[in-house]
Amino acid sequence: MQHKQTQQGFFLVEVIVASSVIAVVLVLLLGSIQHTVEASQRSLERTQTAYLLEEGAEVVKLIRSEAWSSISGLTAGTTYYFLWTGSVWTLTTTPQTINGFTRTVVMTSVNRDGNNDIVTSGGTIDNGTKKVTITVSWIAPSGVQTENMSLYITNI
Numbered sequence: 001m002q003h004k005q006t007q008q009g010f011f012l013v014e015v016i017v018a019s020s021v022i023a024v025v026l027v028l029l030l031g032s033i034q035h036t037v038e039a040s041q042r043s044l045e046r047t048q049t050a051y052l053l054e055e056g057a058e059v060v061k062l063i064r065s066e067a068w069s070s071i072s073g074l075t076a077g078t079t080y081y082f083l084w085t086g087s088v089w090t091l092t093t094t095p096q097t098i099n100g101f102t103r104t105v106v107m108t109s110v111n112r113d114g115n116n117d118i119v120t121s122g123g124t125i126d127n128g129t130k131k132v133t134i135t136v137s138w139i140a141p142s143g144v145q146t147e148n149m150s151l152y153i154t155n156i
Contacts, residue, residue, distance in 0.1 A: 053136055056105060072155070107132055
């Protein structure tokens with residue numbers, strides 16, 4: 001009789017140990033899956049951001065090609081937003097959000113020195129060139145994230 005109770009006691013211990021091992025493995029597996037999902041989300045956000053930045057650069061070039069006055073007439077240092085009207089791209093000061101991403105564009109004047117090189121200070125303003133800074137921002141679990149791209153455009 002004593003032998004049967006001891007076997008039942010060992011069986012109970014084995015069940016508890018096996019359950020504990022399975023629980024630990026499941027917790028580790030779920031943590032790994034969560035990490036993979038978060039990494040995939042960050043990768044998706046970065047990819048979307050890259051596309052929005054590139055599209056923004058192409059839109060600025062398109063607007064420039066249609067009419068330089070649409071670029072040169074903008075107030076330097078003012079934040080603008082891209083707006084697709086359904087048939088044409090335009091810039092507006094009204095914030096626009098695309099699937100949780102906010103894309104802005106700021107035009108600044110460009111100065112050139114006596115050698116016609118772009119300089120950050122001094123020189124004379126080149127009315128035929130603008131520096132364009134496009135920024136995409138979004139809210140991620142870790143807080144607000146931003147990426148930007150700068151380029152120069154000229155009156156062609």
